[in-house]
Amino acid sequence: MSVIEVEGLVKRFGQFTAVGGISFQVEQGEIFGLLGPNGAGKTTTIRCLLTLIPPTAGTAKIAGFDVFKHQQQVREVSGYVPQDVSVDGDLTGYENLLFYAKLFRIPGVVRKERIKDVIRFMELTDKANELARNYSGGMMRRLEIAQVLINRPRILFLDEPSIGLDPAAKRVVWDYINRLRNEFGATILLTTHDMNEADQLCDHIAIMNGGKIAVTGSPSELKAGLGGDIITIVSSDSNCRQVLEQLGYRLMPRSQDSACDLVVDDGERKIPEIIDKLRSHGIGTLSVSLKVGTLDDVFLKYAGKRIGEGDLTFRTTRAVRRTARRHG
Ligand SMILES: Nc1ncnc2c1ncn2[C@@H]1O[C@H](COP(=O)(O)OP(=O)(O)OP(=O)(O)O)[C@@H](O)[C@H]1O
Ligand SMILES: [Mg+2]
Incomplete structure (x- = not known):
């Protein structure tokens, strides 16, 4: 009611x-x-x-x-x-x-x-x-x-x-x-x-x-409306990007070869799965970081400023x- x-x-x-x-x-x-x-x-x-x-x-x-x-x-x-x-x-x-x-x-x-x-x-x-x-x-x-x-x-x-x-x-x-x-x-x-x-x-x-x-x-609907979280993976293996693409992940365009930005839902939970999959393809990771969409980003999107x-x-x-x- x-x-x-x-x-x-x-x-x-x-x-x-x-x-x-x-x-x-x-x-x-x-x-x-x-x-x-x-x-x-x-x-x-x-x-x-x-x-x-x-x-x-x-x-x-x-x-x-x-x-x-x-x-x-x-x-x-x-x-x-x-x-x-x-x-x-x-x-x-x-x-x-x-x-x-x-x-x-x-x-x-x-x-x-x-x-x-x-x-x-x-x-x-x-x-x-x-x-x-x-x-x-x-x-x-x-x-x-x-x-x-x-x-x-x-x-x-x-x-x-x-x-x-x-x-x-x-x-x-x-x-x-x-x-x-x-x-x-x-x-x-x-x-x-x-x-x-x-x-x-x-x-x-x-x-x-x-x-x-x-x-x-x-809050979660609004953050989800941002299109997802971003996981950045740095690997010394030059095939990393290609393998991630083959695995069906959505990647942001990026100039640096060593870092790949993936757009995913519920990023925190996806990290172990992604690392495991890369490992099974023989690809090691040097670092992984997560940027979760925040309400600040939502505000920026709708009001045009922080x-x-x-x-x-x-x-x-x-x-x-x-x-x-x-x-x-
Ligand atoms: N009694 C009033 N007479 C004239 N203008 C007013 C009056 N009360 C509020 N305003 C104007 O209305 C607008 C909205 O004010 P309001 O106080 O509702 O904002 P707010 O969102 O609560 O802002 P804040 O986060 O600063 O508290 C402002 O431009 C304010 O100057
Ligand atoms: Mg007020």
Whole structure:
């Protein structure tokens, strides 16, 4: 069942079209990634889906609720971790969570229990009574996720959940995102500039550029669409290329005789088989290397540039401020 259904969504700011008629669906329990460079329209799309700004045209439904007609219901089933910092540094982790629990009108009798649950889930117990401004970037992001979990949303919108985090802290956040899906069946829409993150986390992705979706698919489908991996074999035997051709492998044209580039599916698994076959024809190999097609290459193919080129990836470092009004 589609939990997020977007059809022909348009958002204009005056004359400027930030989102130019996009369509996609996200299924129940899926992690879906919206990828794209700065200004692609990712945050604007999320803000439309959360009823924070009205779309100019198109339709969108969240858990079956229309974003035009059922704004209250859309907000009730959704949780939003915005791109900017949404933690108050002058409050402790616990106090930030209490603030959100009140904002969400969680009844007093269950409030404490709910807060304890999310603190435990995001593993912030040790730091719950420390001022949030002393948290590391990764802990801060976990606290932000904890804030929206208080309301037990079925659908989570995470705008660049790992921005500014080091690789280890990113992996920690990815683990929590996976657990949210696996343990609670949450449906998650996230945005990222990090192709590796999308590859590791997402079941499906849409690559946005200039307000349009350039391509959608699972990471493996998109990578397979590149035409395969490239295995480079270097041999001192001048017959190597000829034998590989006889064996039916697809070879890229190459000037150097000693190196052969083969285009194959699932390159990692093919390497032993190729070496064995060459050996049985009396051909030894000096080196073998593999270049696996990445989502970066997919992005390059559809957007005409690499995703990092000319991009700024930053988070508001005015840090820690209250964004309650936006959640209200
Ligand atoms: N309120 C607004 N008024 C005018 N233009 C806006 C407004 N909000 C966004 N835009 C413009 O819409 C375009 C898309 O912005 P958006 O924030 O959705 O991009 P994004 O994909 O989230 O980028 P980033 O990766 O930098 O977060 C940008 O050109 C931006 O300047
Ligand atoms: Mg954004």
